[in-house]
Amino acid sequence: SAVISQKPSRDICQRGTSLTIQCQVDSQVTMMFWYRQQPGQSLTLIATANQGSEATYESGFVIDKFPISRPNLTFSTLTVSNMSPEDSSIYLCSDSSGGITDTQYFGPGTRLTVL
Amino acid sequence: SQKIEQNSEALNIQEGKTATLTCNYTNYSPAYLQWYRQDPGRGPVFLLLIRENEKEKRKERLKVTFDTTLKQSLFHITASQPADSATYLCALAVDSSASKIIFGSGTRLSIRP
Numbered sequence: 001s002a003v004i005s006q007k008p009s010r011d012i013c014q015r016g017t018s019l020t021i022q023c024q025v026d027s028q029v030t031m032m033f034w035y036r037q038q039p040g041q042s043l044t045l046i047a048t049a050n051q052g053s054e055a056t057y058e059s060g061f062v063i064d065k066f067p068i069s070r071p072n073l074t075f076s077t078l079t080v081s082n083m084s085p086e087d088s089s090i091y092l093c094s095d096s097s098g099g100i101t102d103t104q105y106f107g108p109g110t111r112l113t114v115l
Numbered sequence: 116s117q118k119i120e121q122n123s124e125a126l127n128i129q130e131g132k133t134a135t136l137t138c139n140y141t142n143y144s145p146a147y148l149q150w151y152r153q154d155p156g157r158g159p160v161f162l163l164l165i166r167e168n169e170k171e172k173r174k175e176r177l178k179v180t181f182d183t184t185l186k187q188s189l190f191h192i193t194a195s196q197p198a199d200s201a202t203y204l205c206a207l208a209v210d211s212s213a214s215k216i217i218f219g220s221g222t223r224l225s226i227r228p
Binding site: 004040041042043044045092094103104105106107108109111 | 119149156157158159160161164204206216218219220221
C-alpha cells in the first residue's frame with residue numbers, strides 16, 4: 001500500500017479566508033479521493049481527484065467552494081474557500097489502486113478549525 | 116432514503132471477551148462491504164473486505180459476516196485486548212460499478228483491562 005502524507009496536519013483559520021491542503025502519495029496511484037469527517041460523524045466523500053482533468057464532485061459539494069487539483073499521479077490539493085465555522089472538520093485524502101470500491105488507504109487527515 | 120447504521124455509538128467490554136459490532140443498511144445492494152479501524156487523530160485503516168457472495172471472512176482475531184437478506188454485517192474481535200480500543204467503521208460499495216463508498220458513523224470500542 002502507498003504511504004500518504006498530508007499538510008498541514010492542523011490549522012486554525014479566520015472566517016472568509018481559504019486554506020489549501022496538500023496530499024502526497026509515495027508511489028503512483030490511479031485514484032485519489034477527498035473526504036470530510038465532521039466531529040462525531042462518518043466520512044463523507046467530497047470528490048474524486050482526476051489526474052489531468054477536472055475533479056468529480058459529489059452531491060452537495062461544488063468546485064467553487066472546494067477546488068481540487070491533481071497535476072500528477074502522486075499529488076493532489078484541496079482548497080477550502082471562503083471558510084465559515086461550518087467548514088470546521090477533518091479533511092482526509094485517500095488513494096486506491098483500483099476503483100473507489102477497492103481498498104482505500106487514507107492519509108492522517110488535516111484538522112481545520114474556522115473561527 | 117438510503118442509510119447505513121452502526122447500531123452502537125460506543126461499546127465497552129472486558130478484556131478477553133469477544134466484541135461484536137453491527138452494521139445495518141437499507142435501500143442498498145452492496146457488492147462489497149469493508150471494515151476500517153480509526154484511532155484518534157488518524158485516518159481510517161483498512162481491515163477486511165467481504166463480497167456479497169461471501170458469508171464470512173476471517174483474519175487473525177477478526178471475523179466479519181455479511182447477510183444480504185438481513186442487510187447486516189457483524190464484525191467480531193475475539194480475545195479482545197486494550198490495544199483493540201478504537202473506532203470501527205463499516206463502509207459499503209453500492210454495486211460492482213459503483214463510484215462511491217458510503218461510510219457508517221462508526222462504533223467507538225473500549226476494552227477495559
